[in-house]
Amino acid sequence: MRIAIFGFGAESSTFSRNRMGFDNFPVVRGQELIDLYDLAAWPEIEWLPVMRAHGGAGGPIVPEVFDAFVDEIVTGLASLGDLDGVYVDLHGAAHVDGRDGAEEHLLRKVRKIVGETTVISMSMDTHGNFSRDLAELIDLAVCFRHAPHIDAWPIRQRALTKLVDTLNKGERPIKAWVRVPVLLPGERTSTLVEPALTAFGSIERSIERHGVVDASLWVGFAWADEDRNSAAVLVTGYDESSVIACAEEVAHAYWDPRERFTIVAENSGDFGGALDLALTRPTAPLYITDSGDNVTAGGTGDVTFALRETLERADVVDSGLRILFASLTDPESVRLAVEIGEGNQLEHGIGATVDDRFGGPVARSWLVEKLLSGLYEEEGIVGALLSLGDIHVIVKMSRTSYTDPGISSTRTGRRLPGHVYLPADGYDAIVVKNGYLFPDQQVVAGSWYMALTPGGTDLDVDRLHFQKVWRPIFPLDRDFEADLTPIVLSHRS
Numbered sequence: 001m002r003i004a005i006f007g008f009g010a011e012s013s014t015f016s017r018n019r020m021g022f023d024n025f026p027v028v029r030g031q032e033l034i035d036l037y038d039l040a041a042w043p044e045i046e047w048l049p050v051m052r053a054h055g056g057a058g059g060p061i062v063p064e065v066f067d068a069f070v071d072e073i074v075t076g077l078a079s080l081g082d083l084d085g086v087y088v089d090l091h092g093a094a095h096v097d098g099r100d101g102a103e104e105h106l107l108r109k110v111r112k113i114v115g116e117t118t119v120i121s122m123s124m125d126t127h128g129n130f131s132r133d134l135a136e137l138i139d140l141a142v143c144f145r146h147a148p149h150i151d152a153w154p155i156r157q158r159a160l161t162k163l164v165d166t167l168n169k170g171e172r173p174i175k176a177w178v179r180v181p182v183l184l185p186g187e188r189t190s191t192l193v194e195p196a197l198t199a200f201g202s203i204e205r206s207i208e209r210h211g212v213v214d215a216s217l218w219v220g221f222a223w224a225d226e227d228r229n230s231a232a233v234l235v236t237g238y239d240e241s242s243v244i245a246c247a248e249e250v251a252h253a254y255w256d257p258r259e260r261f262t263i264v265a266e267n268s269g270d271f272g273g274a275l276d277l278a279l280t281r282p283t284a285p286l287y288i289t290d291s292g293d294n295v296t297a298g299g300t301g302d303v304t305f306a307l308r309e310t311l312e313r314a315d316v317v318d319s320g321l322r323i324l325f326a327s328l329t330d331p332e333s334v335r336l337a338v339e340i341g342e343g344n345q346l347e348h349g350i351g352a353t354v355d356d357r358f359g360g361p362v363a364r365s366w367l368v369e370k371l372l373s374g375l376y377e378e379e380g381i382v383g384a385l386l387s388l389g390d391i392h393v394i395v396k397m398s399r400t401s402y403t404d405p406g407i408s409s410t411r412t413g414r415r416l417p418g419h420v421y422l423p424a425d426g427y428d429a430i431v432v433k434n435g436y437l438f439p440d441q442q443v444v445a446g447s448w449y450m451a452l453t454p455g456g457t458d459l460d461v462d463r464l465h466f467q468k469v470w471r472p473i474f475p476l477d478r479d480f481e482a483d484l485t486p487i488v489l490s491h492r493s
Contacts, residue, residue, distance in 0.1 A: 001045045001167060004080055004114075005033060006073050007052030007089030008106060011127065013223040013298025014095055015464055016059035016456030017355045018399070025055040025069070026417075038157055042164055050076035052089055057298045058399065059456065060097035070106050077113045085119045085163050086110065088138070089156060092128015093221035100226045100468070103128075107137040119172060121163035123156045125149065127186055127297075130218040131228040135177040136489050140166060141234050143216045145200045147190045148438055162214055162236075173213050173236040176247040176486040180231035180255050181473045185222040187291060187435040187450065187459055190264035195257035202253055210246035212237030217250055223298055223457050227470045231255075233486075240488060247486035255482055258474050263459070264436050265289070265450035271309050274449045275316050278323070278429045283446030286429040287437060292455030293355075294435045299457045301329035301399040301433050304351040305358040306453055310391065310431075320390060324427045326402035327383065327394035327420055329353070334397050337368045337384035344368055346386060350395055358454045364388050372396075372420050375405075383420040392427075396420050402432045404444045435459075 010020060028036065033049040053069050055061075077086070088110075094102040111120070121140040124130065126147055135141070140162050144155050166172065189196045200217060207215050213236040220230045231254055235247040267277060274288045293303035307325055310316055316323075328351040336348055346368055349361025366386040372394070374382040383396035394402075398418035405421035424430055424444050432441070435457070437448055452459050461476060472480040 001084045002048060002080070002082070003045055003085040003087060003163065004048040004050055004077055004083050005037070005087045005089070006050035006076070007054060008069060008073065008094070009054035009089070009091030009125070010061055010094035011057035011091060011125070011221060011298055012060050012093060012095035013057070013456045014060060014225045015223055015458070016298045016300055018059040018300045019097060020055055020058040020061045020065065022065050024058055025053040025065070027051060027053045037160060039160070045164070048080050048083070054091065057296050059298060059300070060095050061102070063096050063098060066094070066096045066102060070109060073106065074109050074113055077110060083114050083118050085121065085167050086114055087160055087163055088120060088122040090122050090124050090128065092124040092130065092218070093224060095224050095226065101133070101228065104131060104133045104137070107134060111137050119163060119166055121159045121166070123159035124218065126219050127221050128218060129220050129226070129228045129230065130232040130234060132177055132179065132487065132489070135175060135234055139172050139175070140214065140236055141216060142214055143218050145191070145203060147186050147196070148436065150439065171238070173238055174240050174243050175489045176235045176243045177489050178233040178247050178251040178484055178486050180233060180251050180484065181470070181482050182231045182255060182258050183220055183222050183229055183469065183473050184261055184475070185435065185459060186219065186297070187264060188261045189219050190436050193264050195260045199253045199257065203250060206246050206249050210237070210242040211239065212243055212246045215246055215250050217254055225466050225468045227468050229469050230473060235486070244486045244488065248484060251484040251486070255484060263450055266448050268450040268452060271306050271451040271453050274451045275310060275313055277449050278321055279316065279319060281428065284428050285424050285444065285446050287441060287445040287448045288429055288431045289435055289437065289448070289450045290431055290433050290453050291435045291450055292453035292458045293433050294457040295329070295399045295433045296401050297435060297457040299433060299455050300355040301327070302351045302353050303355050303358050303453070303455045304328070304360070304362050305455070306431055306451065307351065307362055307393065308359045311362065317389065317391065321428045322390045322426060323392065323429045323431065324424070325391070325393040325431045326422065327396045327433065329399045330395040331397045333395040334381065334384050337386070337395065338371060338381055340368060342368050342371055350386065350393065355456065366393070372422065374417065375419065375421055376417060379417060382418055385422065394420050394422065401434050401438070402430070403440060406444070
């Protein structure tokens with residue numbers, strides 16, 4: 001039995017100004033790719049690596065970058081000859097600058113190369129978009145069931161297991177797909193709280209009750225304007241009536257409580273409210289998530305709105321509160337800080353190097369407190385800690401989220417290059433460029449406020465300008481009834 005493996009992933013906000021290039025996509029090939037997965041249970045299978053390029057979150061992808069990855073994947077698959085199966089490690093929310101339907105384009109080419117008889121199994125991020133076109137091009141698909149994605153690698157393993165099981169059975173399952181007209185961000189659909197906790201937590205019970213092969217529920221990606229962006233359900237199995245019944249049940253588990261999805265934070269509101277809370281000195285450190293510029297969902301990471309709001313509040317500046325802004329993406333400021341050295345003043349405007357829609361660079365006389373090295377020896381300096389009295393700001397080379405060095409990262413279980421590791425000790429508040437707190441941040445946070453700030457990942461949908469999404473869709477539209485009738489799918493070449 002011969003099974004090929006390839007992967008491609010990006011989470012592209014069409015509302016962000018940055019563009020994703022080759023340097024945003026770590027690529028693995030050969031044995032390094034094989035070693036990412038636990039394949040020991042199937043020593044009889046010939047596993048054939050192609051390539052995996054997962055770029056995380058950003059803005060739209062530069063077209064020639066995407067085309068190069070597609071060409072490598074397609075050429076690699078074509079060189080392998082006849083295949084029994086293909087495992088695809090996909091994210092599902094990529095957007096190529098000037099084009100729609102990136103994953104559909106990729107899988108259409110893949111299906112043409114491997115043929116209709118080859119079984120394709122795919123794992124995806126919950127925040128990927130699972131369109132009908134995509135569903136028709138594959139045989140099996142499963143997505144993460146937890147947000148934060150603590151089950152990312154077990155779900156990938158599940159997709160591999162379902163693929164091998166299907167090949168051993170020698171019969172491809174029936175597929176039922178449902179578009180659920182809801183488009184909500186992860187900050188409103190975290191499985192840490194209801195109603196997402198039940199909507200996703202009940203999937204396994206639905207699988208067992210109906211006796212199907214598998215079932216998955218996609219939230220979709222809320223910060224891209226394409227007609228495919230929506231929640232969706234896929235159920236696979238060998239009895240059509242059971243597959244249909246399960247798909248309808250899972251779809252209703254998400255659609256019915258749509259009005260109850262809310263911000264997953266103990267406190268939330270505008271950034272002024274975050275500063276007001278900080279002045280009450282809640283349990284430290286208070287984590288303030290600058291959610292409109294969430295680098296883990298595509299934000300540029302350089303929006304200065306929150307920093308400017310803070311510096312304009314004399315009551316905050318004079319309060320003695322120690323506040324860390326972690327961080328602003330600004331390679332030029334890092335370069336200048338290295339040039340002048342620690343202990344010297346940096347007369348320079350920081351931030352807003354890409355996105356200045358919500359405030360320009362913040363020009364002050366910044367003290368270079370410390371140059372910050374990466375976690376890995378080969379990285380060198382990846383950032384600098386600047387200060388203006390009790391206000392501290394990390395400027396850094398890359399669009400990465402903040403990580404406390406005292407906590408083992410539970411985000412991926414793997415290397416996190418480019419991240420700035422700085423202890424949270426001694427700070428009353430830490431402003432981070434993400435939405436919901438990641439597990440490692442939850443460990444060190446004394447309290448939490450989600451600030452609904454502007455940017456490429458704005459949680460206020462009224463400040464975004466959707467033109468292409470398939471309407472009606474909640475919450476952009478509210479007074480409509482959804483058609484949740486499952487559609488039994490065939491394959492499309």
